[in-house]
Amino acid sequence: MKLYSYFRSSAAYRVRIALNLKGLAHDIVPVDLRAPNGGEHHGAAYRAINPAGLVPALEDQGQVLDQSLAIIEYLEETHPDPALLPADALGRARVRALALTVACDIHPLNNLRVLRYLKHSLGADNAARDAWYAHWVMAGLKVLEARLASESQTGRFCHGDQPGLADACLIPQMLNARRVDCDLGDLPVLLRIEAACMALDAFRCAAPENQPDHTV
């Protein structure tokens, strides 16, 4: 398998975690979203691989898959062990809802193309963009904290005592929140789960600073 990835893309980070948790061998192919001319993902070479021009994309058996959650569901169906979703339908719905809270309610508002639009089309300055970023990431993380703190299914990880899809989405978003200096002190359950995840090689090796294309 081949993963088209950018070290700082949190959607790519999710898939890197999932591949590692499942122990699936893969090559990382870096795609530089910050390259001159708007980024390598907009170039013809990458568009030929993934016409949507978004990262990540996974190549498996000659097919290219996109959208991080669709990729992880595919890995779950084709390599079910270890499972990243629980076995029961209600549990699966809970884990997917936690993951989608990150993937739909936080991340899309804070990715690079949106921040660029805020700057170039709406004239938002650095402070306004940071406030925007912090607003959405904290709103979403507080929803997750309240839910994880109150629901009995929460364990050592987001759902029980095995890491899974929700953790793979949460951890990259926690890192993003720190990048804009959000105060995470009021999120004790998230911090506890993050610490449990970062004690695992699967998460640590997937982190941006351990990627071949990492730069400061």
Add this chain to the structure above:
Amino acid sequence: MKLYSYFRSSAAYRVRIALNLKGLAHDIVPVDLRAPNGGEHHGAAYRAINPAGLVPALEDQGQVLDQSLAIIEYLEETHPDPALLPADALGRARVRALALTVACDIHPLNNLRVLRYLKHSLGADNAARDAWYAHWVMAGLKVLEARLASESQTGRFCHGDQPGLADACLIPQMLNARRVDCDLGDLPVLLRIEAACMALDAFRCAAPENQPDHTV
């Protein structure tokens, strides 16, 4: 089953379509997102049902599920017939990616809370907000059009000749695009699929204008 819904919420519209396609009896409980004081979804009564304060939520067997795609996957697992996802893993990944293109790359940027932030915190006027809305909806729909036009799995519907998850996400977004007067003329495949969907009662009955809480 009970669906907490708002007639104009396109995430709720997706779930209404899925329930109808599967022929599942359900009661619609309207939640007025435009009620005074910021909307009924922020009130204590609704927060007691869905702490995230977002619509839709589905009540089934005494449990409340949220996040439209997690709800639809739950319905698919608990009521598999008729299927809204194909049987093969690659096909399922394709349908999920199409759905997520709407759910992650278009819809989160254009929902009410984001438009309110643009207005109140960034001072964006009506024209700037409409331009924002149109920008993201058209960017996403063009990605879908290119993909559906070029891929052999596209049939009468997004994937083959049976309506499914991708169609349930696409149709509400087409309606949203029209609300801000987007020119959809360059999206012939999407228009053709939309026409095929709207010929079905499952889609028509789920439409905003056929909801009990519909207002103009």
